[in-house]
Amino acid sequence: xxxxxxxxxxxxxxxxxxxxxxxxxxxxxxxxxxxxxxxxxxxxxxxxxxxxxxxxxxxxxxxxxxxxxxxxxxxxxxxxxxxxxxxxxxxxxxxxxxxxxxxxxxxxxxxxxxxxxxxxxxxxxxxxxxxxxxxxxxxxxxxxxxxxxxxxxxxxxxxxxxxxxxxxxxxxxxxxxxxxxxxxxxxxxxxxxxxxxxxxxxxxxxxxxxxxxxxxxxxxxxxxxxxxxxxxxxxxxxxxxxxxxxxxxxxxxxxxxxxxxxxxxxxxxxxxxxxxxxxxxxxxxxxxxxxxxxxxxxxxxxxxxxxxxxxxxxxxxxxxxxxxxxxxxxxxxxxxxxxxxxxxxxxxxxxxxxxxxxxxxxxxxxxxxxxxx
Numbered sequence: 001x002x003x004x005x006x007x008x009x010x011x012x013x014x015x016x017x018x019x020x021x022x023x024x025x026x027x028x029x030x031x032x033x034x035x036x037x038x039x040x041x042x043x044x045x046x047x048x049x050x051x052x053x054x055x056x057x058x059x060x061x062x063x064x065x066x067x068x069x070x071x072x073x074x075x076x077x078x079x080x081x082x083x084x085x086x087x088x089x090x091x092x093x094x095x096x097x098x099x100x101x102x103x104x105x106x107x108x109x110x111x112x113x114x115x116x117x118x119x120x121x122x123x124x125x126x127x128x129x130x131x132x133x134x135x136x137x138x139x140x141x142x143x144x145x146x147x148x149x150x151x152x153x154x155x156x157x158x159x160x161x162x163x164x165x166x167x168x169x170x171x172x173x174x175x176x177x178x179x180x181x182x183x184x185x186x187x188x189x190x191x192x193x194x195x196x197x198x199x200x201x202x203x204x205x206x207x208x209x210x211x212x213x214x215x216x217x218x219x220x221x222x223x224x225x226x227x228x229x230x231x232x233x234x235x236x237x238x239x240x241x242x243x244x245x246x247x248x249x250x251x252x253x254x255x256x257x258x259x260x261x262x263x264x265x266x267x268x269x270x271x272x273x274x275x276x277x278x279x280x281x282x283x284x285x286x287x288x289x290x291x292x293x294x295x296x297x298x299x300x301x302x303x304x305x306x307x308x309x310x311x312x313x314x315x316x317x318x319x320x321x322x323x324x325x326x327x328x329x330x331x332x333x334x335x336x337x338x339x340x341x342x343x344x345x346x347x348x349x350x351x352x353x354x355x356x357x358x359x360x361x362x363x364x365x366x367x368x369x370x371x372x373x
Contacts, residue, residue, distance in 0.1 A: 086122075087120055087121065089101055089103065090103075090117070090119075091178055095113060098179075124169075127185070129167070148162075153197055160250065161244065162244070163243075166242060168237040168239075170234065176231045178233075195222045223239065314329070
């Protein structure tokens with residue numbers, strides 16, 4: 001039977017609906033085709049049959065090439081359409097060179113020339129240091145064993161500290177994320193450990209224990225700068241320190257040091273309280289004494305100046321009129337003294353005991369002193 005009289009190898013069935021069905025039918029027909037060639041066998045023609053001329057040796061190769069071309073065409077058509085899911089970004093390389101990025105939706109590309117890479121830019125990637133989460137959830141379970149090489153660090157005052165922290169990040173530049181660094185996850189891990197060790201190594205033990213928020217902010221800033229220099233294509237979301245403690249082998253000594261430090265702070269606070277109570281009072285008393293002394297000194301000085309001025313005025317008047325001034329001074333003196341006199345005595349030179357002249361106070365007169373012989 002001639003080639004043109006034969007039915008097409010795929011028969012009269014309906015056309016396949018999807019590219020996968022088309023490829024499956026083509027493969028099946030190829031298998032049937034080669035099985036028919038083998039069924040003829042290498043033996044010669046049987047008796048009673050006319051001898052046929054050998055066919056074209058390139059006829060089978062032509063059919064194979066045609067079928068291969070159809071397969072490649074269908075595969076190219078199928079691969080030219082692609083879909084980007086929400087939260088993803090597509091990176092297209094054209095003949096190995098960056099061409100463009102595509103957002104979520106249905107897109108087309110040149111088959112066999114464009115290469116597509118999909119990157120999830122909304123996924124929050126996390127790396128843990130010093131521990132690993134075994135069962136995440138509300139009651140998460142953590143494994144901290146066998147991670148001492150990540151968590152043990154040396155502080156500036158040559159103390160060993162155990163630090164566990166988390167780094168969370170997203171993809172910010174899909175092209176850099178895919179092609180600038182071979183293993184971005186390992187790069188983030190190494191850079192985070194390097195930056196954290198450098199910052200902790202420049203701080204004292206007590207500062208690291210009591211300032212974890214400032215420590216996390218410093219690590220995040222320097223780590224982001226380091227990743228930008230590496231062109232990793234990621235942006236940090238958070239750096240959080242989970243646990244900062246001394247190693248288990250030195251915890252008893254550390255607790256004793258903390259107790260001694262607390263006692264020292266308590267004694268310092270008590271001394272400060274006593275100081276605040278006593279010193280201001282003493283300063284107030286001293287200031288009061290000083291102010292009283294200043295007032296007394298001013299009073300004495302002013303009084304001395306007044307008396308000296310009065311004396312100079314009297315001296316001036318005395319030089320002008322001695323008798324009148326002397327008499328006036330006597331009268332003024334007696335005027336000041338007499339109101340305070342209670343009794344007046346008159347002493348006679350012939351009388352051996354004083355004789356009361358006038359009792360001004362109203363009290364009984366004193367008995368006369370006995371006469372002496």
